[in-house]
Amino acid sequence: xxxxxxxxxxxxxxxxxxxxxxxxxxxxxxxxxxxxxxxxxxxxxxxxxxxxxxxxxxxxxxxxxxxxxxxxxxxxxxxxxxxxxxxxxxxxxxxxxxxxxxxxxxxxxxxxxxxxxxxxxxxxxxxxxxxxxxxxxxxxxxxxxxxxxxxxxxxxxxxxxxxxxxxxxxxxxxxxxxxxxxxxxxxxxxxxxxxxxxxxxxxxxxxxxxxxxxxxxxxxxxxxxxxxxxxxxxxxxxxxxxxxxxxxxxxxxxxxxxxxxxxxxxxxxxxxxxxxxxxxxxxxxxxxxxxxxxxxxxxxxxxxxxxxxxxxxxxxxxxxxxxxxxxxxxxxxxxxxxxxxxxxxxxxxxxxxxxxxxxxxxxxxxxxxxxxxxxxxxxxxxx
Amino acid sequence: xxxxxxxxxxxxxxxxxxxxxxxxxxxxxxxxxxxxxxxxxxxxxxxxxxxxxxxxxxxxxxxxxxxxxxxxxxxxxxxxxxxxxxxxxxxxxxxxxxxxxxxxxxxxxxxxxxxxxxxxxxxxxxxxxxxxxxxxxxxxxxxxxxxxxxxxxxxxxxxxxxxxxxxxxxxxxxxxxxxxxxxxxxxxxxxxxxxxxxxxxxxxxxxxxxxxxxx
Ligand SMILES: Nc1ncnc2c1ncn2[C@@H]1O[C@H](COP(=O)(O)OP(=O)(O)OP(=O)(O)O)[C@@H](O)[C@H]1O
Ligand SMILES: [Mg+2]
Numbered sequence: 234x235x236x237x238x239x240x241x242x243x244x245x246x247x248x249x250x251x252x253x254x255x256x257x258x259x260x261x262x263x264x265x266x267x268x269x270x271x272x273x274x275x276x277x278x279x280x281x282x283x284x285x286x287x288x289x290x291x292x293x294x295x296x297x298x299x300x301x302x303x304x305x306x307x308x309x310x311x312x313x314x315x316x317x318x319x320x321x322x323x324x325x326x327x328x329x330x331x332x333x334x335x336x337x338x339x340x341x342x343x344x345x346x347x348x349x350x351x352x353x354x355x356x357x358x359x360x361x362x363x364x365x366x367x368x369x370x371x372x373x374x375x376x377x378x379x380x381x382x383x384x385x386x387x388x389x390x391x392x393x394x395x396x397x398x399x400x401x402x403x404x405x406x407x408x409x410x411x412x413x414x415x416x417x418x419x420x421x422x423x424x425x426x427x428x429x430x431x432x433x434x435x436x437x438x439x440x441x442x443x444x445x446x447x448x449x450x451x452x453x454x455x456x457x458x459x460x461x462x463x464x465x466x467x468x469x470x471x472x473x474x475x476x477x478x479x480x481x482x483x484x485x486x487x488x489x490x491x492x493x494x495x496x497x498x499x500x501x502x503x504x505x506x507x508x509x510x511x512x513x514x515x516x517x518x519x520x521x522x523x524x525x526x527x528x529x530x531x532x533x534x535x536x537x538x539x540x541x542x543x544x545x546x547x548x549x550x551x552x553x554x555x556x557x558x559x560x561x562x563x564x565x566x567x568x569x570x571x572x573x574x575x576x577x578x579x580x581x582x583x584x585x586x587x588x589x590x591x592x593x594x595x596x597x598x599x600x601x602x603x604x605x606x607x608x609x610x611x612x613x614x615x616x
Numbered sequence: 617x618x619x620x621x622x623x624x625x626x627x628x629x630x631x632x633x634x635x636x637x638x639x640x641x642x643x644x645x646x647x648x649x650x651x652x653x654x655x656x657x658x659x660x661x662x663x664x665x666x667x668x669x670x671x672x673x674x675x676x677x678x679x680x681x682x683x684x685x686x687x688x689x690x691x692x693x694x695x696x697x698x699x700x701x702x703x704x705x706x707x708x709x710x711x712x713x714x715x716x717x718x719x720x721x722x723x724x725x726x727x728x729x730x731x732x733x734x735x736x737x738x739x740x741x742x743x744x745x746x747x748x749x750x751x752x753x754x755x756x757x758x759x760x761x762x763x764x765x766x767x768x769x770x771x772x773x774x775x776x777x778x779x780x781x782x783x784x785x786x787x788x789x790x791x792x793x794x795x796x797x798x799x800x801x802x803x804x805x806x807x808x809x810x811x812x813x814x815x816x817x818x819x820x821x822x823x824x825x826x827x828x829x830x831x
Contacts, residue, residue, distance in 0.1 A: 291729055297719050315731030326726025330744050340730055373820035389730075397728075 239396030239429030241265040241288060246297035248283050257283045258454035260297065260612070265446070267396070268427040272444030274434055276477070280454030283542040287397050288431065289318045301397060316340050319390030319398035319428070323405045325382050327374035327394040333359070333385050334370040340393040363418060373499055383390045387419065391426065394521060401431040404439065416442055441466075441489060446582060449474050460581050463489050465579035483574055487537035495537070495573060497554055497563030497592065510553045510561050518553040518561040530555050541570055619790040627779065631798055634775035637693065637768060638806075643701035645708050645757065653712025654738065663713060670706035674782045678703070678767045681827070686771055696768035703764055704757040715746025747817040756809040761767020762803045766795075776802070 245413050248258040265271040270454055272601070273281045281382060286292040286301055290311050306314055320579040327336050337355040346354070356366040362384040369423045374382055390398055406410045416439065423430070440447045441462040449465065451457040451473045458470035466482040466489070469475040478485070503509055509522040518527045529543045529552035544552060551566040620627060656662040658784025673681075678699065685695035718743050727737045776799045783791030815822060 289729060291725075293734075294738075310730040312733055315729060320726065320729035322722060323728060324720070324722035326720070326722035326724075328723060328727070328741060329720075337733070343730070343732060343736075361694075375820055385728075499770070 238295075239267045240300075240302050241271075241429055241431065242300040242303075243284070244286070244298045244300065246287060246294045246299055248280070248287060248292060248587070249295045254296070256280075256454055258294075259289070261454065261456055262539050263448055263456060263459050265429055265431065267429050269445045270423065272432050272440035272447045273450065274437060274440040274447060274477075275450035275457075276452065277435060279419060279450040279452055281435070282401055283454065284450070284457075285401055285431050285433050288397070288399055289315045289320060293327055314542060316343055317395050317397070318395060318521055319400075321386050321390045321398065321400040321403045323402040325386040327382060327385060327389070329374050332371050333362055333364075333377070334366065336374065336385060337389045337392050339389060340395075346494075354392060355388075357520065358392055360423060361391070362388045363421060364388070372471055380415060381605075383407060383415065391428075394555040396409075396429060398428045398430045402429060402434055404522070405434070405436070412439075413442075419443070421558060438485075441485065445524055449477060458581065460579075460604055464578050464580060464582070467574075468474075468580040470580055473530060484538055486574060487541055487570065488539045490573060491533075492535050492540050492554055493539060494563060495565060495569050497565055497569070498551075500561060503564045507565070508551065510564070512561060514556070515561045518554045518555065527553060530559070533557075537570055537573060544570075556567050617743075619788075620794055623722060627794060627798065630774065630776050630795075631802065632636060634765060634777075634802060636733040637696060637775050638700070638725050638758065641697050642704060642754065642763055645701045645704035646695065646754070647707035649705060649712050650743075652705075653709050653716065654742075654817070656709065657713050657716040666709055667706070667783055670702075670709060673702050675704045675775055678764045679770065679771070683769050687729060693768075695771055696765065696773035699768075700761050700765060707753050707760065711750045711757070712746065714740055714753065715749035718749045719745045725778050731787040744758060748814055751817055752815040755807055757812070758806045758810060759803045762799060762806060763823075765766070766799055 243261045243263050245614045246258060249256045251616065261284055263271075275281055283292055284345065286450040287294050288301075288306070290306060303503050327333075328339070331339075334352070334355045337358050338351040341354055356370065362421055364381060365556060369381065369385075371614050374385070377385065383406070387403070391415075399583055404415055407415060420443065432440075434443075444462060445467050446459060447457045449457045449464055457477075458465060460468070460470075463486060465474065465487040466478055469478055469482075495563045500510065504522065507522065510518045510527065511520050513519045518530060520526050529547040531540045531543050531548050531552050531554050533554050533556050535543075540552075543566075544550065549563055550568075552567050554563045555559040557561050572613060631635065631746035652666065674738045676684075681702070682695055683697045685698055689695050723741065725747070727741050732741070734740065765773070765775055766780060768775055776795050779795030779798070780792050780828065783793075783795060809828055
């Protein structure tokens with residue numbers, strides 16, 4: 234399974250349902266790279282499900298072409314095509330009269346694998362989605378919780394190792410707390426399996442969390458913007474996207490980045506500018522060079538949004554950033570957060586894929602971004 | 617009571633005849649109803665058409681229906697079975713359609729989306745999942761058919777109706793009573809057996825219910 238498998242291309246794809254006057258999907262053109270998650274968002278009725286179901290030909294396009302790895306899907310036998318595409322829906326659609334293991338083994342069985350291989354693979358997948366096969370394998374779907382059922386649905390879709398997965402509001406029926414947990418688990422799993430995934434959702438937060446790219450559809454099935462989550466928030470393509478991402482775009486953007494993405498002020502630079510940080514015996518930051526106590530400590534892997542929250546809560550405009558051991562590695566300031574929001578971001582992926590990478594922080598600090606931040610011991614950086 | 621003891625062989629023979637008559641009729645009716653129901657399912661025009669015809673047949677009184685058939689196919693078992701099959705049709709076809717309707721749409725959608733072909737979906741998903749609802753329909757049809765089969769005795773089909781008919785002709789109340797009680801007992805046991813079968817047809821639901829109850 235190389236990374237070149239599973240490129241999905243929509244090429245001017247239009248769907249007009251019989252009897253409808255307007256298209257439900259209108260000349261959709263986009264490309265999803267292998268191993269990428271593309272979140273399809275938009276208001277109800279904007280054609281998300283229709284667009285997704287055209288990929289495995291549950292719906293046939295009125296015009297236009299969909300290609301997977303360059304092959305027109307219409308040239309592939311429809312059942313062969315579907316068996317090579319994982320399919321997950323909100324209601325899961327597990328077969329109620331089959332055990333969990335049998336459900337997971339559905340597509341391998343269709344593909345004619347031998348029973349021992351199917352059994353081994355099904356157990357492996359249950360493990361992968363965090364369900365103990367010896368505990369859950371022989372249960373019927375009715376004996377599972379909603380979240381467990383959804384995991385089985387994902388395992389079933391992955392069983393034959395398809396390069397492409399289609400997911401229609403897969404976590405929509407799960408309560409918010411469990412949903413976040415399942416999303417995280419899913420992303421962790423995706424690190425290993427590297428599928429090309431189209432995930433339909435009308436939850437913008439979910440789209441931002443899950444999507445490498447987000448495709449925003451607006452009424453009439455028109456693609457309003459195809460961009461990274463950051464680009465979408467920083468540079469909405471039109472009023473519709475602007476309204477769709479809402480008023481707290483800045484906070485959402487801060488939630489997308491981690492403190493270590495910032496060009497933190499190195500400790501020695503801070504020291505030279507008069508706000509050095511003093512550490513105790515355990516190398517924990519305790520007070521500033523001027524004697525005032527350190528009130529906020531910000532973890533290096535916290536989101537910028539968390540960092541901002543900490544700063545506001547403590548009334549500070551800067552704070553030491555600490556590593557996993559609690560040792561200071563640099564200084565974060567509200568100006569750095571502001572600079573992050575202010576840096577130029579392209580409107581779409583194709584124009585400038587690496588937007589923001591060469592940004593070095595607000596110029597007024599007048600320092601080069603550190604390659605690494607060095608922790609400082611009491612008095613060690615004198616001179 | 618003495619009547620039953622004196623004539624137990626005859627009563628047993630008539631019970632068996634009755635059971636056979638009904639079982640054969642229900643068997644044939646099922647064989648016809650399943651494809652018909654599958655053909656109708658999800659097509660409102662077809663459902664309207666078939667329901668109109670079977671519904672009209674259902675309103676014809678059984679004695680009249682049997683008598684109409686006699687000039688065509690003669691006396692005996694054949695016209696009775698034909699009549700019973702026609703009566704059962706309305707209920708069974710509805711049961712098949714109802715059963716298929718009870719298959720959750722998301723289950724079917726997932727099945728198609730995973731690339732299972734139509735025939736395999738029908739035989740391994742639709743029909744097994746439709747079975748419990750279908751069997752509930754079979755139950756009603758069985759009880760009805762067991763009752764109506766009694767009339768078959770009038771056109772020489774045998775069965776427990778014979779006992780009742782003879783009792784009336786010979787003015788033997790005991791004979792009539794035994795006949796009527798036997799038909800009732802038969803209907804009740806068929807009902808009970810099918811309830812059991814219905815429950816066995818959905819092990820997935822039973823185990824879930826059991827787990828829920830014990831939790
Ligand atoms: N089978 C169908 N026949 C006719 N029109 C349809 C059909 N399915 C969807 N539509 C129409 O196409 C449009 C897009 O529907 P679609 O289900 O793709 O929207 P969606 O973005 O998935 O919405 P939601 O968020 O509510 O699921 C809607 O206007 C809908 O009414
Ligand atoms: Mg939808």
